[in-house]
């Protein structure tokens with residue numbers, strides 16, 4: 001069907017992830033619509049931290065796509081460098097999240113205190129897991145790319161990373177902005 | 180196999196200014212953060228979710244290269260989303276309901292000002 | 299493609315040790331067989347549990363041989379294990395993973411899956427999930443007993459289900475199994491799309507491959523919400539959230555929706571490969587072209603899509619919105635149309651063929667006959683009005699066993715007896731095969747026809763001891779009859795196991811194409827060596843060119859060049 005095998009497989013991964021996140025976000029939206037009181041809970045979340053993390057992920061998506069561009073020009077080392085920047089973005093994202101969660105948990109907003117917080121931790125946690133997995137795979141891809149090998153993988157991991165970014169683009173308004 | 184070669188060559192044939200796309204995304208991010216400051220519900224909803232959809236579209240279109248990907252890939256993704264919408268559509272009449280013929284949900288919305296995490 | 303080349307290739311891979319060759323192999327055939335044997339072992343568990351709890355129903359309170367007295371909690375655990383194992387650890391791995399792994403590269407004419415190591419990982423995750431499920435028998439509290447549908451609040455709160463560990467292990471096992479099949483499915487789909495033999499167009503692909511790939515797609519598109527739901531349920535069980543708990547603002551009906559949004563398409567996930575196997579067997583043994591090849595494919599696609607819009611018919615009595623119940627009644631009745639169409643197509647394929655009643659063919663014919671009963675009784679349950687009466691009775695149970703037993707066992711037997719020569723290079727014994735066939739089919743009907751009657755008479759499912767309901771005492775005779783049927787059915791299975799193992803080593807040597815069939819797997823030696831084909835095949839025509847006029851032979855393999863004056867594919871002994 002005209003697609004390289006690796007990229008084809010990544011698209012199928014993305015397709016199956018759409019329904020996983022669709023299930024949890026769909027459930028959240030339905031509950032949110034029937035629980036007006038969640039607005040108050042959502043007001044507690046730190047919009048600035050969320051916005052900063054959105055910025056970080058968008059930027060890491062930029063470096064991922066630039067890495068893809070470099071790989072297409074055959075410049076493996078540059079692609080690897082840009083991938084490392086992307087991983088750094090993921091790391092920043094996780095650190096910010098860790099601070100947020102520490103703050104919230106220490107102020108009593110734990111996973112069991114209210115359904116809003118249950119969704120907050122589970123949905124963002126599932127997303128965070130995807131960030132971690134993406135970072136690990138990206139480190140492997142960067143290692144081969146540096147030697148100018150398997151350059152097509154740079155694009156494939158990029159597609160996955162953009163998808164993780166996409167999920168966050170929706171999580172951000174759902175969890176932080178809609179108050 | 181010949182098809183693979185053509186599919187792979189696509190990147191160079193066309194030049195997206197990725198940094199520009201990124202800059203637009205950041206502007207949109209600022210819009211979505213500033214939107215709620217007006218305190219108008221409709222504006223908040225539009226700046227939050229309308230903008231999110233635009234951002235998502237831009238990332239998918241330019242960064243994931245759906246603009247130059249085979250069309251059927253786009254259709255698959257849209258079908259997956261459509262299934263999710265159908266699912267939510269089928270579920271919401273039940274989940275959004277708080278009572279029925281012989282039942283009601285016992286849980287009560289906490290009065291404004293109550294609640295919070297102080298458990 | 300000479301005999302010489304074939305035996306040569308076969309010698310190539312003998313040096314690897316046992317572990318590398320059979321346990322850590324990335325060869326799709328070995329992985330297929332791993333799935334097959336694991337699935338068959340799990341079927342023993344699924345079968346043993348059903349023996350124990352059927353004995354309890356027929357002779358309540360008595361000692362069951364090999365088990366002892368059954369307690370109420372044990373009964374629930376046994377039923378739950380039986381249901382989950384049969385669907386997730388027998389039907390899925392055998393029909394999709396075993397046949398899919400074994401057949402896809404062979405029938406597409408390539409040497410392996412596109413991602414062999416992903417394939418191995420998929421099996422390892424699956425094995426792990428099976429081990430976790432088995433481990434749940436040995437934890438404090440015992441295995442989960444909240445039914446394979448795991449409805450909360452029963453499944454969410456250890457205070458209700460009394461299996462704090464069993465419930466969690468069950469959930470983790472199921473979720474892991476889903477991940478294994480997602481990985482496998484991605485591999486199947488990508489292989490089928492990107493790695494077909496030269497000349498093989500989309501509409502030259504055999505039906506069984508179409509069906510397995512479609513099933514993988516349906517699985518992929520439907521399982522996501524349940525994975526999300528399983529995570530939520532896991533947090534409800536262990537971390538004090540209340541997603542499905544009304545007392546905290548959650549909603550148990552949400553779980554039912556997430557479960558059945560997957561659960562119903564899942565029925566078609568296992569049905570489609572079964573239909574595919576039957577199509578292959580039927581065309582080969584009626585020596586006729588499949589009636590309406592493309593229509594079968596389009597019908598299957600239509601069925602797959604409609605299957606996403608029928609799920610709430612499992613919840614008619616769960617207090618769902620009545621308008622929705624009306625809607626789902628309509629979609630449910632609609633989905634019976636394409637399925638009926640498929641049945642007609644299969645029957646039309648038989649019409650005018652020169653039918654050979656080999657063992658695989660008998661199984662394939664039985665599939666159609668038995669599945670029809672399952673399909674027709676489903677109409678009563680799809681209509682919300684009559685389902686209010688039938689819901690959760692043994693009528694439902696008999697209905698879905700008339701669909702699942704043909705899928706998980708009848709079609710599997712058809713496929714196993716048909717491809718056995720390809721898998722092991724030897725033929726199975728026909729006489730034993732037929733004895734096993736008749737014993738199984740007759741016993742199967744003796745089990746479940748009485749259960750239709752007890753269901754219509756008022757027996758509810760998931761009841762531990764009917765002697766507590768004196769008004770239903772008149773049905774006890776039928777319950778005993780069903781259990782006797784089960785004992786007979788079980789008694790006939792060792793014949794199959796003996797035949798299977800004995801033929802593996804002592805059966806008649808099969809040759810490459812014993813059934814004189816068309817599809818590409820028969821062009822490879824039996825059993826195919828590592829790399830499958832000594833010489834990669836090229837495809838010239840569709841898979842079902844049987845009894846083509848003007849040819850001496852009544853079959854015309856896909857890989858034989860059209861102008862070849864010689865007889866098709868010299869048999870490789």
Ligand code: HEM
Pocket residue numbers: 345348352377378380381382384385389444445446447695699702703706707745758759760761784787
């Ligand atoms: C050997 C033939 C089989 C017999 C005699 C049998 C019998 C039964 C019986 C009597 C029950 C109901 C127990 C109760 O509600 O108290 C049951 C439940 C069930 N069976 Fe089977 N079964 C057989 C094969 C299968 C197969 C092949 C499948 C699926 C592939 C299957 C799937 C199920 C499921 C999903 C349930 C529901 C479990 C639950 O309520 O959680 N069974 N079976």
